[in-house]
Amino acid sequence: MRLKEVIERLGLVVCTHRERDEVEVTGGHAGDLLSDVMANSQAGHVWVTIQVHPNIVAVAVLKDLAAIILANGRQPQSETLEKAQVQGVTLLTTALPTFEVVGRLYGMMKDEG
Amino acid sequence: MELPPFLQSERKRPGYADAFNSSFIFHPSSFLESGVMLRRWRADLHIHTCLSPCAEKEMTPPAIVGQARKVGLELIAICDHNAADNAEAVMAVGRREGVAVIPGIEITTSEEVHILGLFDRLRDLEAVCDHVDAYLEGENQPEVFGPQEVVDETGAVLRENKRLLIGACGLALDEVVGLIASYGGCAIASHIDREAFGLIGHLGFIPDVPLNGLEVSARMTVAEAREKFALGTQYAIIRSSDAHRLEEIGKASSVLEMEAPTVPEIRRALEGVEGRKIISDFGF
Numbered sequence: 001m002r003l004k005e006v007i008e009r010l011g012l013v014v015c016t017h018r019e020r021d022e023v024e025v026t027g028g029h030a031g032d033l034l035s036d037v038m039a040n041s042q043a044g045h046v047w048v049t050i051q052v053h054p055n056i057v058a059v060a061v062l063k064d065l066a067a068i069i070l071a072n073g074r075q076p077q078s079e080t081l082e083k084a085q086v087q088g089v090t091l092l093t094t095a096l097p098t099f100e101v102v103g104r105l106y107g108m109m110k111d112e113g
Numbered sequence: 114m115e116l117p118p119f120l121q122s123e124r125k126r127p128g129y130a131d132a133f134n135s136s137f138i139f140h141p142s143s144f145l146e147s148g149v150m151l152r153r154w155r156a157d158l159h160i161h162t163c164l165s166p167c168a169e170k171e172m173t174p175p176a177i178v179g180q181a182r183k184v185g186l187e188l189i190a191i192c193d194h195n196a197a198d199n200a201e202a203v204m205a206v207g208r209r210e211g212v213a214v215i216p217g218i219e220i221t222t223s224e225e226v227h228i229l230g231l232f233d234r235l236r237d238l239e240a241v242c243d244h245v246d247a248y249l250e251g252e253n254q255p256e257v258f259g260p261q262e263v264v265d266e267t268g269a270v271l272r273e274n275k276r277l278l279i280g281a282c283g284l285a286l287d288e289v290v291g292l293i294a295s296y297g298g299c300a301i302a303s304h305i306d307r308e309a310f311g312l313i314g315h316l317g318f319i320p321d322v323p324l325n326g327l328e329v330s331a332r333m334t335v336a337e338a339r340e341k342f343a344l345g346t347q348y349a350i351i352r353s354s355d356a357h358r359l360e361e362i363g364k365a366s367s368v369l370e371m372e373a374p375t376v377p378e379i380r381r382a383l384e385g386v387e388g389r390k391i392i393s394d395f396g397f
Contacts, residue, residue, distance in 0.1 A: 035225060
């Protein structure tokens, strides 16, 4: 499924790099420990987290993630926004709690096949 | 005498006279009945070098010590992420330039909480580094996280540390604090006022582990932190800069009343025993 569809169906707000929405989403990862995401996520995954500090951008770049979704109404720090802009990372936000975002994402991807 | 720049702004604060007196280098010392002479030390106990991937390349031993002198610090501690390859070089420059330098480390626990370890002897710190290293995984990617430069006393690059120092080690909080204590170090929870990598931010509370103290960043005063996090008087709290670039050095600091700028003395000041104590904290 394309990131564009994820954004539309979940009503996500795009903070940076909307033009990357043609990217193919291969799966997802939910977690707030960077070490866990670095160890267990895969390229093309969408990452759902409540961490808003700039280090999340480096992790997204390192693992070649499709996008970061900040859940629960969390807003990125200004340095995080800047870094995401510079590094070409798509940063998305939602008021939905992590549990719901992940549940809905999982359902969407399962239906796809 | 010409006031260092950070003190000039202090003039406008209420209680300026107290602030000046407590930080003036040649403040009259207090004599204890035991004959021990105490004096006050302005300390920034959390400064990174160019070894930490997130720190700027300008954070070399001569530059760090030079900046510390410039802003009137008499005591600093070097705390890089999960390693301490540059500590000895900074200590050597400090000895020459008259700034006391304590070798330390900032360990990232498995819960991704940052804990400072300050050590009296370099070999104790090195033993702790070896232990932490055994629980670190992964290799650094300089283009993503930044370079991890090991340098000599002049700041010349000797090599790069290849380990993923930005990562979390496999030791939990209580294991890390226990490790620091077992080598006679002083364990302090870094920047508890910060959500990211902060003890309270990640665990939601301060667990019952033998920390010697808590650290607050430049973002708020110790008094504000005590109130905001309902810390009461239970914990010893110092303030430090967590400097990753030169201009941040001394941005937050504490004044400690001690006999000497050593780790056993810092522990006494944190405990508030034998006349040693934390006098005040500053930020700008």
